[in-house]
Amino acid sequence: MEVRQFDDLGYSLTTIKTDKFKTNLISVSFQSEINRETVTKRSLLPYVLRSATEKYPSKKEINTYLESLYGASLSTTVEKRGQTHNIKFYLSLANEKFLGNREPLLEEGVELLKDVILKPLVIDGGFKEQVVEIEKRLLKEYIESIYDDKVSYALQKLVENMCEGETFSINSIGYVDDLEQINGQTLMETYEQMLNENQVNITVVGDIDHDKVYEIFKNHFDFAHRSVNLQVVDHQDKEIEEVKVVKEEQDISQGKLNIGYRTHTRIGDEDYLPLLVFNGMFGGYAHSKLFMNVREKASLCYYCASRLDNYKGVMYVYSGIESQNYEKALKIIDEQLKDMVAGNFTDKEIDLAKKSLINSKLESMDQASGMMAHEALNKLLPTPLTVEEWVNQVNLVTAEQIVSVAKKIKEDTIFFLTGKEVTE
Numbered sequence: 001m002e003v004r005q006f007d008d009l010g011y012s013l014t015t016i017k018t019d020k021f022k023t024n025l026i027s028v029s030f031q032s033e034i035n036r037e038t039v040t041k042r043s044l045l046p047y048v049l050r051s052a053t054e055k056y057p058s059k060k061e062i063n064t065y066l067e068s069l070y071g072a073s074l075s076t077t078v079e080k081r082g083q084t085h086n087i088k089f090y091l092s093l094a095n096e097k098f099l100g101n102r103e104p105l106l107e108e109g110v111e112l113l114k115d116v117i118l119k120p121l122v123i124d125g126g127f128k129e130q131v132v133e134i135e136k137r138l139l140k141e142y143i144e145s146i147y148d149d150k151v152s153y154a155l156q157k158l159v160e161n162m163c164e165g166e167t168f169s170i171n172s173i174g175y176v177d178d179l180e181q182i183n184g185q186t187l188m189e190t191y192e193q194m195l196n197e198n199q200v201n202i203t204v205v206g207d208i209d210h211d212k213v214y215e216i217f218k219n220h221f222d223f224a225h226r227s228v229n230l231q232v233v234d235h236q237d238k239e240i241e242e243v244k245v246v247k248e249e250q251d252i253s254q255g256k257l258n259i260g261y262r263t264h265t266r267i268g269d270e271d272y273l274p275l276l277v278f279n280g281m282f283g284g285y286a287h288s289k290l291f292m293n294v295r296e297k298a299s300l301c302y303y304c305a306s307r308l309d310n311y312k313g314v315m316y317v318y319s320g321i322e323s324q325n326y327e328k329a330l331k332i333i334d335e336q337l338k339d340m341v342a343g344n345f346t347d348k349e350i351d352l353a354k355k356s357l358i359n360s361k362l363e364s365m366d367q368a369s370g371m372m373a374h375e376a377l378n379k380l381l382p383t384p385l386t387v388e389e390w391v392n393q394v395n396l397v398t399a400e401q402i403v404s405v406a407k408k409i410k411e412d413t414i415f416f417l418t419g420k421e422v423t424e
Helices: 039-049 059-068 105-118 129-148 150-162 184-197 210-220 272-284 289-297 323-342 347-364 368-378 387-395 399-407
Strands: 002-006 012-017 023-033 073-081 084-094 199-206 244-250 255-262 301-309 314-321 410-419
Touching (some): 012 368, 023 368, 039 073, 039 084, 039 129, 084 105, 150 255, 150 314, 150 410, 255 323, 272 301, 272 323, 272 387, 289 301, 289 314, 289 323, 314 323, 323 399, 347 368, 347 387, 347 399
Parallel strands (some): 012 199
Antiparallel strands (some): 023 084, 023 199, 255 314, 255 410
């Protein structure tokens, strides 16, 4: 894997050369500070852009052209990273090296991205209302579907309550209440703001020629130079005076117990890698303390695991329990964290966590998206790491470092989604 960085185009262009794949993957990302007033419009925008361009005025015509590019695929998404909101476009297409007729497929793909992002279908100064209304309906359905996915819903409510008053509480996909006010004209304002003010990051992965890719993007993607330098990592914090407890009743059979913690450790911090090992031991894998002791030995839950958000410095424990086991589950989950703080773990547990972390990293590097993620993370580290250096540093993490990082973790909020039939 060979990485080059170009920063003289008005945007960041990263090219990753690898012979692992017979396809090329292109990512174009527009990044801004997350804002409650604009988040729903930004969440809607990429899907409207994906639906119609000047040249291909319908989703069907775009898809037909993608088929002509040897079955290329174009997708869009939005995501929250720390205190930023990201609009992303992904194009995957065959590498022309492996085509008999050697079509300039990469350039044709970039031209399509240019059409989608820079040449949308505009009518009377706004997006086509029919397209906007269709995408509003689909986004409304998606937002509302979160309510039916109780695992996702409980985690969303935990974050909203835990980070109340912080920008991190903003939902990355937006809010149903905002949709009624959005039309083709108002969405055009958001689009122009995205083009003119956002930080733009483009990454290309494949068996490519760095300089050729640079020339293609130089010819097709022209953005005014901007001095945007967003701080991705969210350092907004608070003093925890007492643990907040929020309970919500619904007509469900399985309770969802979610606990939020402040780790006070973020990407780029000295104890960032020890925190990853800690999480692998605590609740990140099937051999972790939460899984083995809360689920297997105590049989208190259907699932129990932990996950980190190191852009914010938070950790979530999420579990599915019988509602009457609420107090027991809280107690035994707390015991697992206390054991980590006290150093009550074995060398074998450390070794298993390290091996699992390393295997996950190596598996991710077998995908183009994993290579992109690795390089995006590198930009936030004081010193970029190769995969080999990352593996070596994980292996160097000590028991003392794990205990030290565990001692920084403080419980913040409990959100319990319980069935209506249960009373305490």
